[in-house]
Amino acid sequence: MQAGIIGYGVYIPRLRIKVSEIERVWEKSAGGLGVTEKAVAASDEDACTLAVQAARIACEDFSIDPKRINAIYVGSESHPYAVNPTASIVAEALGTSHKYFAVDMEFACKAGTAGLQVCYALKKAKMIDVGLAIGSDTAQSKPNDPLEFTAASGAAAFFIGDSKREVIAEIEYTCSYTSDMPDFWRRPKAEFPEHTGRFTGEAYFKHVINAAKLLLEETGYKASDFDYAVFHQPNGKFPIKAAKILGIAPEKVKQGLLCPLIGNTYSASTLIGLASVLDVAKPNEKVLVVSYGSGAGSDAFVLNVTENIEHRRARKAVFEIIKEKEYIDYALYVRHRRKIKSL
């Protein structure tokens, strides 16, 4: 069988802040972002703990023995250490063997899907049994910056294998579209990222649309061939607009559009959307996935859902997971996200 996804897990922190609460504090409107609230990691959570939780859920729900993992790639722009890998901590916390490839990845919001491509390639090259690709972020945003309305926390873990009994979605094809376009960045000692406002939209559509077009051109598929489409979701509007540009009906995007309810989870964003699609997908359905990372690039995938999806599902769907929440006000938000400088 073609290499593909054999299991997945999603972890969304319990805390939520409403966009209206951030608007109240700064006395300004978020504008039409299409986001109502965002997930906030607690003060004892970081991209590493989120990654472990997501991977652990995947192991439990899809009966994957961590000892089978031979590759771990953790994509994040909020790795807890500048030097010292998140991937090795995740492996130790899962109880893997010590024979595994590992590296932390960073490419703004697309580092998680880049990990998926590497695991897929290693599996195709028969260098591993099972690969683990994780997108995990506790996204930073400067107080009173437009990013603060959406920068959120979350993680998604995907296991890649090729066992006929396990693959729930074959990866039929993947490609990337990349260029040097600095629309969002963070220098080494800077606490918060900087961005170029509306120029980030220009960079998003340039890469997402070109990656999707490249994929359609190279595979010969038409946009209408897909049952679902998942795009990176920095806000609630961009994925819908990208679908319209490509000629994909907006209804095909809805199942994988979580940003309005949890915010932009950066490296996890596209992967959480894909997990939500797999929660409901039926055998033989086709999924288009296009991520986006500032700087800038997009990874595009064609996934074919297999018969195994009938008996291999996550115990709790993403739309159920996000219902477990506790609202906090802006004061608790800055406490948990460590934005109070005297602490």
Next chain:
Amino acid sequence: MPVPLNWRRFPERYLLRGSYCETCKQAFFPSRAICPNCRRKGKLISIEMPRTGRIISYTRVHVPPEGFKNEAPYYLAIIELENGAKVLSQIVDSNPEKIKIGARVKKVFRRIAEPDEYGTITYGYKFKVIE
């Protein structure tokens, strides 16, 4: 805590690895060098503890030890795991009214301590109440 000492406890802190006596069939956490029941006749092996259990006692900590000042107030509980071993742990992500004796809890992976912005981060187990 010195980094090497913390590192030696990773199996215990990350995976709840403890010991089990094959002679008296009792599980212990943290690990024991000798079975307190069987002594020389005991045969201890290292095992991963179950990740779920029940609260058998708890308290709310308002005056925390050094390093936990910004977390207080927080809940601390003695948990009986499914194999009978007992663990002392912080309870997180749970509505206060659900933190009670008998409540079912599940292990989660969290930051435990961070000396300052230069030192290593200590990770480990905490528990949350599950329905």
